[in-house]
Amino acid sequence: MKAQPIGGRLISPVTLVLSVLVLLAVFFAAQRFLFGFGSVANINDGFPWGIWIAWDVVIGTGLACGGYALALLVYIANKGKYHPLVRPALLASAFGYTLGGISVIFDLGRYWNFWHILLPNYQQYGSVMVEVALCVAAYILVLWIEFSPVLAEKFGWKGVQAFTDKWMFLAIALGVLLPTMHQSSLGSLLIVFGYQINPLWQTLFLPLLFLISAIAMGYAVVVFEACTASAGFKRSLKDELPLIADLSKVMAWLLVAFILLRLVDILVRGEIGAMFTSGFKSFMFWVEMTLFTLPVAMLLSPSAKRDARTYFLAACSMLLAAVLYRIDAFLVGYETGPGWHYFPAVPEIMITLGIVAVEILGYIIFVRFFPVLPGHSPDRAH
C-alpha cells in the first residue's frame, strides 16, 4: 500500500469550474486590497469578524485537523494501521492551515502591518489572538515539514529525506501540541466576548468544546476525503474501508462526549430556557445538535448499516454540525447591541469560495503528481 501518484489529466469540468471560482476570487481580492474591505465585505464596526474569520480561519483550520487527529491516533495511541491515511490527511491539513493563515490578511484592515505579529516588541502576551496567530503560524511550518517526505520522495531530495527521517519525531510532537493549543484557543477567543455571545454558546468550556469538535472534525474529514477521493478518482475503497469504519467509531464516541459535555454545561449554568426561547438562535442550536447526534445514531446503534455510504453521510453530518457550531458561536450567537447586522456580501462569499476552490484544486493537483494516496491501481478506466 505504498503511496503513489495517481496521475491522470488535470483539465476536467471540475478543475475548470474551480479555476473560474479562483479567478473570480482573485478579482474581488484585488478590489479588497485596493479599495479596502468596505468595498467587498459587509463586515462593520459591530461585526468586525465575518465569514473571513468564522469560515476561512476558524472552520478552515478545523477542517484541516485531519493531520492532527490522525497523528494523535497513529503516533500517540500507536495505531500504525492508520498510516496509509496520514499523507492525504496531512496534505489537506497543510493546505487548509496555509490558506487559513493567509486569509487572515484579507480581514486585516491595515494588512501591510501583518508582520508585526511576528516581532516580540509588538506582541501582547495577555492576548488570545497572539497565541492563536503565533501557534497557527508555527503549525503551518510544522505541517509542511511533516509533509516534506512526500516532496522529497517525488523529487529525490536525499538530504531532506535523511533529515526528516532523523528529526521527524520533533515535528510530530509539535504537530500534536500546537493544534491542541490553538484549536482550544479559537474557543477562548469567544470567552473574551463575554455576554455578547448568546448563553447557548458562551461558556468557560468553549476551549474544550472547540478542541473535541476539532478532533472529531479531523476524523470526519479523513473519512470524507477518503470517500470523496474514491468517488472522484474512481478508486476502490476496499483497503481503506476497515480503517474508515474504526475512525468513524472514534469520532462517534468523541461526539457522545461533546454532546454530553455541552448539555450538562447548559444544564448546570441554568440556561435550559435559552434552548427554547431564543428564536432563530434556538432553532440553529437544535439544527446543530441534531446534526451532532445523527452520526452517533448512525454509527453506534446496533442495527445501523456498516457501509461506505453510512460512514460518508455520518462524516458529512458531523462536518456540517461542527461548521454550524462555529458559525453560530461566532456570528449567529453574537449580539453586539441593537441595530447591528451582518450577512456576508456576494464578493465576500466569492473570496471565501475562491479559497476553498484553491484548496480543492491544490489537492487534486497534488494527488495526481505526488505520492499521497495509498497506492493501488485504479479499478476502472478513466
Added chain:
Amino acid sequence: MFQDEIEALEAKLGLERRAFLKFCAALAATMGLPKGADAQIATAIASPAKRPSVIWLHFQECTGCTESLLRAEHPTIEKLILEIISLDYHESLFAAAGHQAEAARYAAMAANKGKYVLVVEGAIPVKDGGIYCKIGGKTALDILKECAADAAAIIAIGSCASWGGMPSTPPNPTGASPVNAIIKDKPVVTIPGCPPNPYNFLSTVVHFLTFGALPKIDEQGRPLFAYSRLIHENCERRAHFDAGRFAMEFGDDGHRKGYCLYKLGCKGPETYANCPSILFGDVGSGSWPVGTGHPCFGCTEKGVGFYKPIHQLADVKNVVPPASYPRIVEEQGVGATLGSAAVVAAVAGLAAGAGYKLAGNLGKDSSDKDAAE
C-alpha cells in the same frame, strides 16, 4: 504686629490693604502654593527684614522683558516691587550713567556679597571672545561671570537669557548663548517668553523672598508652576481642536467664530507656558495671543519660537488628532440581500447535491460486498 505692618505698607505704597492682599493671594495662586501661603507672602512683603538687593543685567535684548514688567497693571506693582526689593543696578531704570552706574553695581555687590539676586535679561555673545556686547569696556561674558560669582540666586528673564532667544537664531553670528550655558556651577532659574509674563517673574522673586528658596524647576530651569503644562492643555480653544473645527485662514468663517488656530500654525501644542491660565496685561479674558486670534508662535520654547516658521504646523506633543473622526451615523451593516442569500443557497444546494450523488456512488461501491466487517 502683622496688621500694623500692613497699615504701614498702605501708607508707604499708597496701596489699599484689600488690593495688597488680593495681589498676594494672586501670586500664591499663580505658583500653586498651598493655603496660607498668601498670608506668608503678605507678611514677607510687608516686613522685609532687609530688602534684598537685585542686580539686573541687560545684554543682547530689546528690553521687552523690563517693559512688560513695568506694564504689570496690578495696583502699582512696579512701585511695590521697587519698594520691597532694592534694585541696585538696572540700566533702563537708572538715573545714573557711565562710571557712576558701574560703581553702584560694584558697591552693591560688595555690600551684599553672597546675598543679592542676579537677574539677567538678554543673551550673551560668546563668539570671538564675546566682543559683540560690551558695557563700560567689559564684555557681557565677563560681567556675567563677575556678577554670578557671588549671587545668592540667578534668574534668567526672557527667552534670550533662558535659551538664546531671537539673537541665537541661526546663523547666530555673535554666538548668542543663554545664561545657563555659561554659568554651570549654580542653578539658573529661567523665565522664558518674549516677553515673559511678568507674574511668573514676580512670583519667582516673591517665592525667594518668602521662603528663602527658589521654586521647583524643571531640567531647563523653568519654574514648574508656570511651565509644566502645554499651552494646548489649558487653551480656551481646545474644544474646537478636539472637535476638529479649525480656522483655515485669517479672517475666514472659522477664524471669526473663534475656532482652533492649529492649522494656522499655532504652536500651543508644543509650547510649555501658562499664558492661557494667567493671561497678559490685566485686562480680562482673551488677553493673550491665541485669545486675540493669532496663533501662538512658541516664544517660550527653544527650537520653536524664532526657529520654526510661524505658520508651520505644530508637532502635537500630547494628543495627536485622529486621521478621521467618527461618523455621526454609524453604518450598522446590512442583513441578507437577495443576491447574497441566493449565493449561499446555491452553494448549499450544490454541496447537498454533490454529497447525495457521491453517497449514491459509494452505495454502489460498497454493495459489491465490500462492507466494512
